[in-house]
Amino acid sequence: MELLKQKILKDGVVKDGNVLKVDSFLNHQMDINLFKEIGKEFKRRFEGEEINKILTVEASGIGIACIVAQYFDVPVVFAKKNSTKNIAGDVYRASVQSFTHGRVYDVIVSKEYLNENDKVLVIDDFLANGCALMGLSEIIEESGAKFVGAGIVIEKGFQRGGDLIRSKGIRVESLAIIDNMSNGVIKFR
Amino acid sequence: MELLKQKILKDGVVKDGNVLKVDSFLNHQMDINLFKEIGKEFKRRFEGEEINKILTVEASGIGIACIVAQYFDVPVVFAKKNSTKNIAGDVYRASVQSFTHGRVYDVIVSKEYLNENDKVLVIDDFLANGCALMGLSEIIEESGAKFVGAGIVIEKGFQRGGDLIRSKGIRVESLAIIDNMSNGVIKFR
Numbered sequence: 571m572e573l574l575k576q577k578i579l580k581d582g583v584v585k586d587g588n589v590l591k592v593d594s595f596l597n598h599q600m601d602i603n604l605f606k607e608i609g610k611e612f613k614r615r616f617e618g619e620e621i622n623k624i625l626t627v628e629a630s631g632i633g634i635a636c637i638v639a640q641y642f643d644v645p646v647v648f649a650k651k652n653s654t655k656n657i658a659g660d661v662y663r664a665s666v667q668s669f670t671h672g673r674v675y676d677v678i679v680s681k682e683y684l685n686e687n688d689k690v691l692v693i694d695d696f697l698a699n700g701c702a703l704m705g706l707s708e709i710i711e712e713s714g715a716k717f718v719g720a721g722i723v724i725e726k727g728f729q730r731g732g733d734l735i736r737s738k739g740i741r742v743e744s745l746a747i748i749d750n751m752s753n754g755v756i757k758f759r
Numbered sequence: 760m761e762l763l764k765q766k767i768l769k770d771g772v773v774k775d776g777n778v779l780k781v782d783s784f785l786n787h788q789m790d791i792n793l794f795k796e797i798g799k800e801f802k803r804r805f806e807g808e809e810i811n812k813i814l815t816v817e818a819s820g821i822g823i824a825c826i827v828a829q830y831f832d833v834p835v836v837f838a839k840k841n842s843t844k845n846i847a848g849d850v851y852r853a854s855v856q857s858f859t860h861g862r863v864y865d866v867i868v869s870k871e872y873l874n875e876n877d878k879v880l881v882i883d884d885f886l887a888n889g890c891a892l893m894g895l896s897e898i899i900e901e902s903g904a905k906f907v908g909a910g911i912v913i914e915k916g917f918q919r920g921g922d923l924i925r926s927k928g929i930r931v932e933s934l935a936i937i938d939n940m941s942n943g944v945i946k947f948r
Contacts, residue, residue: 593869593872594871594872595834598836598837598839598868598869598872599834599835599836599869599871599872600825600828600834600835600836600837601834602825602828602829602832602833602834602835603832605825606829628817628818628821629817629818629821629837629839629840632817632818632821632822632825633821633822633824633825633835633837634825635822636789636791636794636821636822636825636826637825637826637829639789639791640791640795640826643791643792644791645784645788645789645790645791646788646789646791646822647787647788647789648787648789648818648822650787650818651818679787680782680787682783682788683782683783683787683788
C-alpha cells in the first residue's frame with residue numbers, strides 16, 4: 571500500500587533493537603484518515619470472503635480494527651491482556667511472548683463472543699515474531715470459528731512471524747513488509 | 760441518547776460491586792454501528808467548539824475514540840498504561856486508581872503529541888470515580904493544551920466522578936447517566 575509506505579518513510583523512526591517507531595500515526599497518536607484508507611485496502615484484499623467478525627488484541631490493534639470493521643460492517647472483539655473483574659466465566663486463553671515489552675502474558679477472549687459460527691478476520695498493527703497472532707490463532711481454533719485471514723499493517727519481513735503463520739496455511743495480508751532496516755534505512759519487499 | 764439507553768437496558772448486566780457489564784457491545788465485543796451513532800451524538804453536543812485532538816486511555820476507550828474522531832476529522836492520542844521500549848524521551852505522566860482492576864497505575868502521553876496548541880476532547884467509555892479522567896486532566900494541564908470537554912458513553916451518576924470533574928469547571932457530556940442500579944435494576948437520570 572503505497573500511501574502507507576510513504577508515511578512510514580516520512581514519519582517512521584528506526585530505533586536500536588529492530589524497533590520501528592511509528593507512534594506519530596499508528597500506535598500512540600493515530601491518523602484516522604490513514605486508518606480509513608487501510609480499511610478500504612483490507613476490504614479490497616479480502617473481497618469475496620465471508621467475514622462476520624474482526625478479532626484484534628489490545629491495545630494498539632483496537633483503533634485500526636474498529637475503523638476497518640466499518641468497511642466489513644461487522645463487530646470487533648479484542649482479546650484482553652489482563653483478566654479483570656468484568657470478565658467472568660468461561661474464556662479462551664493463550665500465552666503470548668511480547669517482543670516489545672519483553673515479557674510473557676495471557677490473552678483472553680470471552681467464550682460468549684467467539685464460537686463455531688464465526689468467520690474471523692484478525693487485524694493487528696504489527697507482525698514480527700508472530701507470537702500475538704499465534705495466540706489469537708489458538709483462540710480461534712479452540713472456539714471452532716473459521717480463521718479467514720489476518721490483515722497486518724506492518725510486517726517485519728526479516729523476523730520469522732510471517733513465514734511461521736503462512737506455513738500453517740493461514741492467509742496473511744500485510745500492507746507494508748519491511749525486509750531490512752539496518753542502519754536506519756527502511757527497505758520494503 | 761435513547762438508542763444507547765435501550766441497548767444498556769437490553770444487553771447490560773448488573774454484577775455485584777456496582778459493576779455494569781456491557782462487554783457484549785462496548786468494551787470487549789464492540790458494536791461499530793452503535794459507535795457511529797455515538798460519534799454523531801458527540802459531534803452534535805460539541806458543535807461549534809474548536810477541537811483538534813481527541814485524547815483517550817487504553818484500552819477500551821480507543822475504539823470509541825477512533826470512530827468518534829471521524830466526525831471531528833482529528834487524530835486520536837491514547838494514554839498508555841505501561842511504559843514500553845517504544846516510548847522513549849519526555850512524557851507527561853499521571854497516577855490513576857482503577858476501580859475495575861483495583862490497583863494504581865501510571866498513564867503516560869508522549870510530549871510529542873500534546874502541547875499548548877492543542878484543543879482536546881477526551882473520550883472514554885465510563886466515568887465512575889473519575890480517576891482516569893482526573894489523570895488525563897492533569898496531563899492536559901501539564902501540556903498547556905486546552906481541555907475543551909469530556910465525552911463519556913456511560914456515567915455512573917451514583918459515584919463521585921461526575922461531580923468531581925464538573926466542580927473543576929470541566930464540561931462533561933455523558934450519553935447515559937445511571938443514577939441507580941440496586942437489585943439489578945438500571946435507573947437513568
